[in-house]
Amino acid sequence: MADGGFSAIAYGYGPIESYGYLAGADAKNLYENLQIFDANTQLQKSDVCVGEATGFTVVLPFQPFRLIWTVDGNEEAAIDNPIHNGTEVINGVQVYKYNYGSSIQFNQVGTHQIKATVFNPNASGCDPRQEIVTDFEVFALPKSDFLPSTLQTCVGTAITFTDKSISNGKNISKWYWNFDDGSNIPPKRNAEPFDHIYTSPGDYYVTLMVETESGCSSPVSDPIKITVNKLPEAKFNFTVPGCETIPITFTDESIPNEWMIIKWNWDFGDVNSVTGNLNTSSLQHPIHTFSMPGTYRVTLTVETDKGCIAVLPQDVIINKLPVIPDFKIPDACSSDAAVKFINTSVNTITGLRYMWEFGDPGSGAQNTSSNEHGEHQYTSAGDYTVKFTVITPAGCSLTTTRPFRVNGNTPVADFDVLEPDNLCSNREILVKDNSSIAGFDRITRLEWYIDGMLVAEIQNPVLNDTYPLNYPAFSTPLSRPVQIKLVAFSGAVDGPCQNPKEKNITLHAVPVLQFDALSSVCLNAGEIPIKVPVIGDVQGEGVFSGPGISTSGSFDPRIAGVGTWNLSYTFTGSNGCTDTKSQSITVKPIPKVNIESDVYAFVDGTVQVKASTTESGLQFKWFPSKGLSRDDILNPVITADEDRLYTLTVTSPLSCGETFYLRLHALKDIVSPNAFSPNGDNVNDVWKLNYLESYPNSTVSVFNRYGEKVFFSHGYSIPFDGNYKGKPLPVGTYYYIISPGNGKKSVTGSLTLIR
Structure with a gap:
């Protein structure tokens, strides 16, 4: 319940229509009001659309004795004792409904008014007249319009439809699309572009009707023709x-x-x-x-x-291809039996099929074969083309084609032995092939035999070529008769097209040398004799050659030098046959040490051996060991007691040794010069006390004639140079005290400084 009247609109969803109605009335007269309704649907509404058939109903809690309708100020004739069109009980109150005589179409947009003047027979006052007034809006109809993204499309391809409608008043709230394809499209609730897909080809006429919030519907838009083309079929x-x-x-x-x-x-x-x-x-x-x-x-x-x-x-x-077919071309002549073609292909694919074409169409059905290895008999000499095809189970195939010759003649075998009078058993026997064959035919194979043993096979030989044959070397007897045989072929090895030729020669024995392996030697090993025994009956002379070796076999490592060298020995027999053998010999380096030959030290003094080497892994041994701090190092400290000769043996990791000598001179007294001249001429510029360093704890003091100490040194690594506090001392006599520092008596005396 409200203080005043108000309107409400209820919207249906889905296919349900929307409608409007008066939702409220004055609380003072709840049961008196004017209602607006669609004359076609009989549904109440609050707004009216241009051209729409509109009806009006006045609701009263009494039956008036007179009713006057006024539309937009135009009062109509009074109706006395009107007959109601229906009754209704509202909250226990009987009300009566009176319709306006007929529906009205409003063609003017704007605000309109409907007024019902009724006369209440039971009025509480003196005037029975009552006016019930309602103002309402008449809205223009919206205009529907739209734009498709294309007028021609394909089955299954989306077309985008964009709304272009004009509301002409209140906002559009519903869009009714008809795509002419039987699709059931519910009303759209917004104007956003959307896609539609046609599933069948043809021409379609699309229309649109829109409805505003006031319930005003547009006329159906002009149809737009959409042509949907058939899809092609990809094959x-x-x-x-x-x-x-x-x-x-x-x-x-x-x-x-x-x-x-x-x-x-x-x-x-x-x-x-x-x-x-x-x-x-x-x-x-x-x-x-x-x-x-x-x-x-x-x-x-x-x-x-x-x-x-x-x-x-x-x-x-x-599918995978087979391996490229391969087969051997056989030798053949027209007199041969069936020629065999051997398939040499290696395939991992199983279930292969084969096809041979022998290039001999005159043989009829025999010209082809489906066997793994081909076999065919050629009855005529000539050149043929053989095709071999390998086919996989999937039908993939590869073919190899090769030319093939069938000879018609048998060759004539012949050959010469080169240098027949100088044949040694350890040399190659050179033979020259002189075989021939008539016509266009060719020799396909040569076989060489020595004493019936096959020693060489030549396939497709070159005419008049020379071949080396080898016979096992022998040293006894001095000579041996040998037979050489040549077999020339123009067809299969086991066929009739072949011819032999034999010749006898004499081979000579050769010296056989036994040159054993040589052990490695050190550079300082001295001369070494090399011996090589000769086996067999052949007499003659031998000669050595190579770095550091004489022709008679004396090897000097120092001449050869460090390294590995090849030494050869050649023995020439009286029959002219020779044999040469070689062996390598390794010369190992000897250790290198730089060492002084003499050292000096006072008795009971010490001195360290000055020696050096750049090599590693060396071993040292001194003899004798007396007076040495150690006898197994390179630089021992010697304590002097008497003159002595030391021997140092140095051994390398290769077991090569070298000996060095060091002489110790043991000095019994300190010898001090009685004068020196520090004048810068590099002669006696310092007071030199030789070998005093062998007394490492010695001290040297020098005094002037007044007893003032002008020089002092612990040890004597820096000798007295005639200066004191950086200034030259005057010429004169000075006095010294030399203390060995090992308990021995000090040495004293005078010293003259001369400039």
């Missing part, structure tokens, strides 16, 4: 079987269904594609080569001149 075929590295032709078999296909896009799904063999193509019938076996997803996309697209992915199986 293709390809050559089979598909084999790696073999070009495959793809044939487009697509059906346009409507209009014409103008574009083809192929994707071969081949990640191994390279320049010149791309993974894509825009040709209608492309060719592509797959480099690896496997299953490839090939996709064809076709497009018509109307932009309709169809896509077809299809798996293409690419």
